Amino acid sequence: MEIVRVPALTDNYIWIAHDATSGETAVIDPAEAQPVLDAAAARGWRITQIWNTHWHPDHTGGNAALKAATGARVTGPAAEAGRIPTLDRQVAGGDRVSLGSLNAKVMEVPAHTAGHIAYHLAGEAVLFVGDTLFAMGCGRLFEGNAGQMHANLQRLAALPPETRVFCAHEYTQSNGRFALTVEPDNAALRRRMEEVDAARAAGEATVPTTIALERETNPFMRAVSVEQFAERRHGKDVFRG
Ligand code: ZN
Numbered sequence: 680m681e682i683v684r685v686p687a688l689t690d691n692y693i694w695i696a697h698d699a700t701s702g703e704t705a706v707i708d709p710a711e712a713q714p715v716l717d718a719a720a721a722r723g724w725r726i727t728q729i730w731n732t733h734w735h736p737d738h739t740g741g742n743a744a745l746k747a748a749t750g751a752r753v754t755g756p757a758a759e760a761g762r763i764p765t766l767d768r769q770v771a772g773g774d775r776v777s778l779g780s781l782n783a784k785v786m787e788v789p790a791h792t793a794g795h796i797a798y799h800l801a802g803e804a805v806l807f808v809g810d811t812l813f814a815m816g817c818g819r820l821f822e823g824n825a826g827q828m829h830a831n832l833q834r835l836a837a838l839p840p841e842t843r844v845f846c847a848h849e850y851t852q853s854n855g856r857f858a859l860t861v862e863p864d865n866a867a868l869r870r871r872m873e874e875v876d877a878a879r880a881a882g883e884a885t886v887p888t889t890i891a892l893e894r895e896t897n898p899f900m901r902a903v904s905v906e907q908f909a910e911r912r913h914g915k916d917v918f919r920g
């Protein structure tokens with residue numbers, strides 16, 4: 680499977696996943712349509728599917744135009760079907776979604792939104808996680824609580840460490856600055872932030888990340904209790920830096 684990153688809006692990443700064997704191509708969380716159509720055309724790929732992780736417009740805004748242009752089939756969370764009117768297939772935790780011969784399992788990760796899902800392709804060690812897990816960060820709790828997000832992150836932390844995590848935003852530098860206030864003596868975190876600062880100064884992206892890296896440096900995944908998680912989440916909500 681080949682995965683291409685398409686920057687969109689201010690700080691979104693749209694991911695395009697291509698299975699060369701079947702020729703199938705899926706777009707994950709299209710914030711907008713045109714940059715996706717351009718990126719696919721440049722590679723000679725025909726978009727056959729759209730996968731949404733949650734209803735927010737910066738993850739679904741391109742659904743209708745992409746569907747109209749390509750006939751792609753749209754898959755997304757059943758719990759948010761009313762807010763994603765372009766859905767063709769509604770899925771819930773444990774459901775399988777296939778891209779050619781590749782299989783994704785749907786994981787329910789509610790908290791950022793009430794019906795947020797992630798797509799885990801175990802055979803590829805790939806996770807499309809939307810706005811649930813970010814590099815050194817996690818999604819804000821708009822429609823859920825700290826207990827839910829803490830549980831989500833513990834489940835994601837238990838995935839194989841080599842799993843590549845495709846987040847939907849470039850929030851890494853700001854997340855890292857906050858993480859350093861939580862764990863100033865974490866050597867892995869300090870090292871990572873040096874790399875992130877260098878990458879951003881050069882205009883480079885810092886995602887995908889990996890489960891292994893997040894286990895070492897992500898203060899939200901590393902929280903040892905719901906209370907500690909909640910304290911850190913609140914701290915980040917009011918953090919300026
Ligand atoms: Zn969102």
Ligand code: FE
Binds near residue numbers: 810847848
């Ligand atoms: Fe988002």
